[in-house]
Amino acid sequence: MPLLRIDGLAHAFGPTKALAGASLEIRSGEIVALMGANGAGKSTLVNVLAGTLAADHGTMTLAGRPYAPRSPAEATDAGVVTVHQSTERVGAPGLSVADALLLHAYADGSAPFFLSRSAVRRKAAAMLENAGFALPLDRDFAELTAADRQLVAIARALSRQASLLILDEPTASISGRESERLYTILRRLRDDGLAILFISHRIADLNALADRAVVMRGGTVVGEFARPIDFDRAVETMIGRPLRAARPDARSFQGAPVLELAGVQLVAGSTPFDLKLHPGEVVAVTGVLGAGKSRLLQTIFGMRHLAAGTMRLDGKAYIPATPADAIKAGIFMAGEDRHRSSLMPADWPGSNLAPTISLPHLPKWYPLGFLLGSRERYEAQRAIDTLGIKASGPEAPMTSLSGGNQQKVILGRWNAEPSRVLLLDEPFQGVDVGARHDIITAIRANTERATLIATSDPEEALEVADRILIIDHHTLTPAHHAELPAEAIEA
Amino acid sequence: MKHLTRTLLGGLVAASLVASTAFSAGIDGAPAPFDKGDVDIAVVSFLGGGDWLQAFEAGVKRQADALHVNLTVSQARNDNDTQRSLIEQAINLGVDGIIINNGRPEVLKDVAQKALDAGIKVVAYDVNLDNPQIPQIEQSDKDMARLVLEQAVKDKGDGFVGGAVYVAGFAPLDRRYAVWKDFVAKHNLTEKANWGVVNDTVPASVADQTKAVLTANPDISVIFTPWDEFAKGVKLAIDELGVASKVKIYGVDISTADIQLMNEPDSAWQATAATNAAVVGEVSVRAVSLAIAGQFPGTSVLLQPTLVTHDDLAKGEIKTVEDLQEKFPAFRKSDAATAEWIPSATN
Amino acid sequence: MTIINSENQSPLSERISAAVRASAVFILLIVMVTGFALAQPAYINVTNLMSILQAVSVVAILGAGVTITLAVGGFDLSIGAVAASSVMAASYSMIVWGLGVYETVPLVLLFGALVGLVNAFLIVRLRVPDLLATLAMMFLLTGLQLIPTAGRSISAGLILPDGSTATGAYDPAFLLIGRSSFFGVVPAPVVIMALVAIVLFVLTERTRLGRLLFATGGNELATRLAGASVPRLKTLAYVLSGTLASLGGIIVAARVGRGDVSSGASLLMDSVAAALIGFAVLGLRCPNVFGTIVGAVFVGLLLNGLTMLNAPYYTQDFVKGAVLVGALALTYGLGRSQAR
Numbered sequence A: 001m002p003l004l005r006i007d008g009l010a011h012a013f014g015p016t017k018a019l020a021g022a023s024l025e026i027r028s029g030e031i032v033a034l035m036g037a038n039g040a041g042k043s044t045l046v047n048v049l050a051g052t053l054a055a056d057h058g059t060m061t062l063a064g065r066p067y068a069p070r071s072p073a074e075a076t077d078a079g080v081v082t083v084h085q086s087t088e089r090v091g092a093p094g095l096s097v098a099d100a101l102l103l104h105a106y107a108d109g110s111a112p113f114f115l116s117r118s119a120v121r122r123k124a125a126a127m128l129e130n131a132g133f134a135l136p137l138d139r140d141f142a143e144l145t146a147a148d149r150q151l152v153a154i155a156r157a158l159s160r161q162a163s164l165l166i167l168d169e170p171t172a173s174i175s176g177r178e179s180e181r182l183y184t185i186l187r188r189l190r191d192d193g194l195a196i197l198f199i200s201h202r203i204a205d206l207n208a209l210a211d212r213a214v215v216m217r218g219g220t221v222v223g224e225f226a227r228p229i230d231f232d233r234a235v236e237t238m239i240g241r242p243l244r245a246a247r248p249d250a251r252s253f254q255g256a257p258v259l260e261l262a263g264v265q266l267v268a269g270s271t272p273f274d275l276k277l278h279p280g281e282v283v284a285v286t287g288v289l290g291a292g293k294s295r296l297l298q299t300i301f302g303m304r305h306l307a308a309g310t311m312r313l314d315g316k317a318y319i320p321a322t323p324a325d326a327i328k329a330g331i332f333m334a335g336e337d338r339h340r341s342s343l344m345p346a347d348w349p350g351s352n353l354a355p356t357i358s359l360p361h362l363p364k365w366y367p368l369g370f371l372l373g374s375r376e377r378y379e380a381q382r383a384i385d386t387l388g389i390k391a392s393g394p395e396a397p398m399t400s401l402s403g404g405n406q407q408k409v410i411l412g413r414w415n416a417e418p419s420r421v422l423l424l425d426e427p428f429q430g431v432d433v434g435a436r437h438d439i440i441t442a443i444r445a446n447t448e449r450a451t452l453i454a455t456s457d458p459e460e461a462l463e464v465a466d467r468i469l470i471i472d473h474h475t476l477t478p479a480h481h482a483e484l485p486a487e488a489i490e491a
Numbered sequence B: 001m002k003h004l005t006r007t008l009l010g011g012l013v014a015a016s017l018v019a020s021t022a023f024s025a026g027i028d029g030a031p032a033p034f035d036k037g038d039v040d041i042a043v044v045s046f047l048g049g050g051d052w053l054q055a056f057e058a059g060v061k062r063q064a065d066a067l068h069v070n071l072t073v074s075q076a077r078n079d080n081d082t083q084r085s086l087i088e089q090a091i092n093l094g095v096d097g098i099i100i101n102n103g104r105p106e107v108l109k110d111v112a113q114k115a116l117d118a119g120i121k122v123v124a125y126d127v128n129l130d131n132p133q134i135p136q137i138e139q140s141d142k143d144m145a146r147l148v149l150e151q152a153v154k155d156k157g158d159g160f161v162g163g164a165v166y167v168a169g170f171a172p173l174d175r176r177y178a179v180w181k182d183f184v185a186k187h188n189l190t191e192k193a194n195w196g197v198v199n200d201t202v203p204a205s206v207a208d209q210t211k212a213v214l215t216a217n218p219d220i221s222v223i224f225t226p227w228d229e230f231a232k233g234v235k236l237a238i239d240e241l242g243v244a245s246k247v248k249i250y251g252v253d254i255s256t257a258d259i260q261l262m263n264e265p266d267s268a269w270q271a272t273a274a275t276n277a278a279v280v281g282e283v284s285v286r287a288v289s290l291a292i293a294g295q296f297p298g299t300s301v302l303l304q305p306t307l308v309t310h311d312d313l314a315k316g317e318i319k320t321v322e323d324l325q326e327k328f329p330a331f332r333k334s335d336a337a338t339a340e341w342i343p344s345a346t347n
Numbered sequence C: 001m002t003i004i005n006s007e008n009q010s011p012l013s014e015r016i017s018a019a020v021r022a023s024a025v026f027i028l029l030i031v032m033v034t035g036f037a038l039a040q041p042a043y044i045n046v047t048n049l050m051s052i053l054q055a056v057s058v059v060a061i062l063g064a065g066v067t068i069t070l071a072v073g074g075f076d077l078s079i080g081a082v083a084a085s086s087v088m089a090a091s092y093s094m095i096v097w098g099l100g101v102y103e104t105v106p107l108v109l110l111f112g113a114l115v116g117l118v119n120a121f122l123i124v125r126l127r128v129p130d131l132l133a134t135l136a137m138m139f140l141l142t143g144l145q146l147i148p149t150a151g152r153s154i155s156a157g158l159i160l161p162d163g164s165t166a167t168g169a170y171d172p173a174f175l176l177i178g179r180s181s182f183f184g185v186v187p188a189p190v191v192i193m194a195l196v197a198i199v200l201f202v203l204t205e206r207t208r209l210g211r212l213l214f215a216t217g218g219n220e221l222a223t224r225l226a227g228a229s230v231p232r233l234k235t236l237a238y239v240l241s242g243t244l245a246s247l248g249g250i251i252v253a254a255r256v257g258r259g260d261v262s263s264g265a266s267l268l269m270d271s272v273a274a275a276l277i278g279f280a281v282l283g284l285r286c287p288n289v290f291g292t293i294v295g296a297v298f299v300g301l302l303l304n305g306l307t308m309l310n311a312p313y314y315t316q317d318f319v320k321g322a323v324l325v326g327a328l329a330l331t332y333g334l335g336r337s338q339a340r
Helices: A042-050 A072-078 A095-099 A104-106 A118-131 A146-158 A176-191 A203-209 A233-237 A293-300 A323-329 A353-365 A374-385 A404-413 A433-445 A458-464 A484-489 B003-019 B051-067 B078-095 B105-117 B141-156 B171-186 B202-216 B228-241 B256-263 B277-291 B310-318 B321-327 C012-041 C045-069 C079-096 C101-125 C132-145 C172-179 C188-206 C208-220 C220-225 C232-255 C265-281 C290-310 C314-333
Strands: A004-013 A018-025 A031-035 A057-062 A079-083 A162-166 A195-199 A213-216 A218-225 A258-263 A273-277 A283-287 A308-313 A333-334 A421-425 A450-455 A468-473 A473-478 B041-044 B068-073 B096-103 B123-124 B136-139 B161-165 B190-195 B222-225 B249-252 B269-275 B298-304 B305-310
Touching: A018 A042, A018 A057, A018 A176, A031 A042, A031 A176, A031 A203, A031 A233, A042 A072, A042 A079, A042 A162, A042 A195, A072 A079, A072 A473, A079 A146, A095 A118, A095 C232, A095 C314, A104 B190, A104 C132, A146 A162, A146 A176, A162 C220, A176 A195, A176 A203, A176 B068, A195 A203, A203 A233, A203 A458, A213 A233, A213 B249, A218 A484, A218 B228, A233 B310, A258 A293, A258 A353, A258 A374, A273 B228, A283 B068, A283 B141, A293 A333, A293 A421, A293 A450, A293 B123, A308 A323, A353 A374, A353 C208, A374 B051, A374 C290, A404 A433, A404 B041, A404 B310, A421 B051, A421 C314, A433 A458, A433 B249, A433 B321, A450 A458, B041 B051, B041 B078, B041 B277, B041 C208, B051 B096, B051 B256, B051 B277, B068 B078, B078 B105, B078 C045, B078 C290, B096 B277, B105 B310, B105 C232, B136 B141, B141 B171, B141 B222, B141 B249, B141 B269, B141 B305, B161 B171, B161 B202, B161 B228, B171 B190, B202 B228, B222 B228, B228 B249, B228 B256, B228 B269, B249 B256, B256 B269, B256 B310, B256 B321, B256 C232, B269 B310, B305 B310, C012 C232, C012 C265, C012 C290, C012 C314, C045 C188, C045 C208, C045 C290, C079 C132, C079 C265, C101 C132, C101 C172, C132 C265, C172 C232, C188 C232, C188 C290, C208 C220, C208 C232, C220 C232, C265 C290, C265 C314, C290 C314
Parallel strands: A018 A218, A031 A195, A031 A213, A079 A162, A162 A195, A283 A450, A283 A468, A333 A421, A421 A450, B041 B068, B041 B096, B096 B123, B123 B136, B136 B298, B161 B190, B161 B222, B222 B249, B249 B269
Antiparallel strands: A004 A018, A004 A057, A213 A218, A258 A273, A258 A308, A468 A473, B269 B305
16 A cells, blocks of 8 residues: 555646646655656645645545645644755754754754753754764854755754655755765665655756656646656656757867966965866866855855965956956856845845846946836846746746746846856756756857856756866866766765 | 725724714803803823823813813823924814913924914913913922922921932923022032933832932932922832931922822821822813903913921821812812803812 | 746736735725814814824934835834934034034034944944844933933023033024925925935835845845945945934924933834834835835824824824734735745
8 A cells, every 4th residue: 555645636826727636656665756847736746745735626645544734734743744945944043053953843842841052962963863964063053055954954854753755856955975875864764664755856866766756747747757767758758848968069168268267275275276267168166065166156256365376357367356346347146046145035126037137237227326217127028038037027026936937037137248257156956957958058158258157966067068177175176078977076 | 804894993983082072062151152162172281191190181171071171182292392293283173272281482382372373272381481372370389399398497407418309401390499409508408419310211210310329328318309200219219228217308299199108107208399280280271261261361370389298198197189188278279260150170 | 836827817816915905004094084084174174184294204204214224124223312312413503502504404414324324334344233233322322412411401591511501592594494384384394204205215216226225135145246335235224314313303303492302212113113014005015115104194194183083192102003013914914825
């Protein structure tokens, strides 16, 4: 008997049918991958399972009993634990990481009323040991990166006595090494009899974990693939069109570099390195978490200062003191985690599509200071058209866009004005395969500027870049495209 | 549905408020417009609360009821700008008379004139608007301070060491304090300290200050408090320090709450001098009514104070202002601003 | 993952609830004014309406300042105290220094700007949390007012701490700022309020600078990464807020014609309330100048009506609180249904 049986589940948001009769079975002791492009209904399905949404039609049975959770707490009590993709709400600023790990225990009363610091630490450390990774227990939760927050959420979910664990893009923002560790843990949990349902866009995850892949499109399950999984077919089923050769041809570039780093040390004491970027070239930097990918980009963008070395832009010395200097010089950057680094919160002024695109270009587009004329709308419409952004128009709230389309808007922002160098930090976070393809095409189409991309996913690096560099301990080493199996980069 | 409920609610609130401002009938034999009734008087107080204001408003209400007058009572809660706005609002309402209770001359002179220009009669209590058309109702601050300080000298003799709670800039306080200064000179007293604050929590703040002062100056034996809110704070401080046998309070103003404080066994508060706030309220209404009826009560309407000591209260078993009125006829009534056609206020 | 409605056809119920949210305050306003006018006809006459606007002008101007600091994600608790000390500063400058209107007004505005600058220095450079910094500034100013005159109120004939008597007086031209009216109908403070409202509305909604101010409050990092100078924007917001507060103080001084020591707490509370009611006015759920002005006028209409109908003063704070709670519940409560 399957642990969970879903039958004809439907849910509509107004006229949009997010789920249209989805049916699915999950057995104890198996890992099922849920695949689907944005809008396929994956998240809605997960939300129904997690108790945050109620289905309009259809039935669910868990271990033979009817299952219809009315709240996340009910779902958890029934043994269905969900780790959501956005992890900001796992803890709160001001809480230590240890507190954040034990937050649910405080809330459900299983922790004693009076807490000693050492007891909290001890319990939190035990949870991490069980999960198999380390986190700085005394740090403030707000200082954690998206990757660390995800680890807190996973560790917390693992500590609950779940029969079904649902993971929404668990590895989207954590490094390869930590993914490996997570795989090991998840396989162990499966062998202990846990059922695991996970959403992921990463081939590496599917390869490493999935016993079975379920593909959704248009709110229903359109295909199932058992091991060995034919990923090309699975992805084609998912996006509903044939996959073009995913690996681009590496182009080679000669001539004068746009940006030249010489003898650069990102932090004092690290090994100096050089870097040259040519116009039109797309270079990916990959490496484990904390290796210095983001730091490299932030340094070029003027957010941090070089410990040593020089930068030259088009042959002239380039010493940016602030991002404003970098932008003036023609170096643009889209930071990691678009919600944190680029977008306004929902309902806040400037949280629509057009103002999101115009934010850095306001002085140029409106030199008199008054926002008169339709330049902003015009530029937004241009981005919508050229990047194929699915949105109701320039006034669409960013929250109404899917992750992939939001990321396209961010790219549209920095494409709106000519630049010399575009820096992209993890540009494919929470972006489905279809949108990723469009973004890669758009990045590679530009021949004027050089693009430097930081990514922790070697597959993404392979897909987008002409040249891949590996960063380790804040220093760069080149990796040659041809001989780059994913595992080699991880090593 | 949501606004429907809200509309209904709004209507209800408005209706209930209308009901409270019922129209009154006139008084036979009174001059116009009191013979017909439907006279509106607005009372705008600077203060926002306190025993004195409560008693004042009670007196206003009593006399207004006797005269069958409609009242609009508002308080500026110690805010100059608000008091101006409230007077302007009364003008907009088209009342027949306005009683201005306390406030600052600079703030109010021009709006008071505006009211007069609009044909509205104005009387002012305890604020000198310096306008011959506006009757000034005053309690004699000098007499009040003199009465208690004479009692203090009688109790303690010449040359005692004292302190005064005082904040400059309030005319009655300034006048009362000036009397204290005279006494200091005339009776060879020593003023060791003077302190005070006027804010939202006068007694508590003054108590804190007083504790500091008394700790620093243990030789102080008399504290002069020209306002009863000050006296409350000082009493609190003395009780908390446990020095009631050594330090005595000579205050000004009285209320039921004040009487209770004075009545406490071994109370430090020895004597006070006051006019009855309720009588002030009654006189104010009578004065403005005379003005409305065209019988100008004169530019100055003076109220005489009464001395009340700790012993008086104990002997007469006086517990409230009402008891006090029975015991001290001068306290019960004032013959200021009266006329035959004005019925006396009934308690 | 979000569901895209490709044609942006929100369902009817959602559109209705959005419309209700956007117009609720205005519906309420009409109901209220009608109710009061029926109960007391004098309520609706032009003089009274102008009195109401005049009474709220200071709160509205201060509220606009609060709105600007809310826009940059900050909060200025010192505005009430800035306004209160501006009253003292204006009185001191005229009565003690004997200056006229043309010296006093710029001087006081400069004082407000300077306080804003100090606030900004504490918040931007020293990284003191905004609430703490401006709260400290509030106490500082409340105390500072007492020092030049040794705690005395400032009016003509003030006796200075050194025993001498101040010889100056309020400049009659200065009093005109608070006491005159245009065409005998529109009080000068109302005109000033309208000007401030228009300028700040244009600044926040129609200029680059306004966009960047809001961007700072929405996402500071994103604003910095877009090349804007966040410290400069925050500084500007606090300087604007301080200057507006001192402008409010000037109006108060010109109305009352003397300087009394005050913490300005009620001004602070009322202007914060106006700014928060402003969140509800168009259902925007965020600070906006138009909403703040409407919020201030709304409270003014309500309080004036209640006073006219003889409601005791102690109901007024309750009513203000009820309006605030109602407005916020309405803005945030409706539209909860569109959960994502």
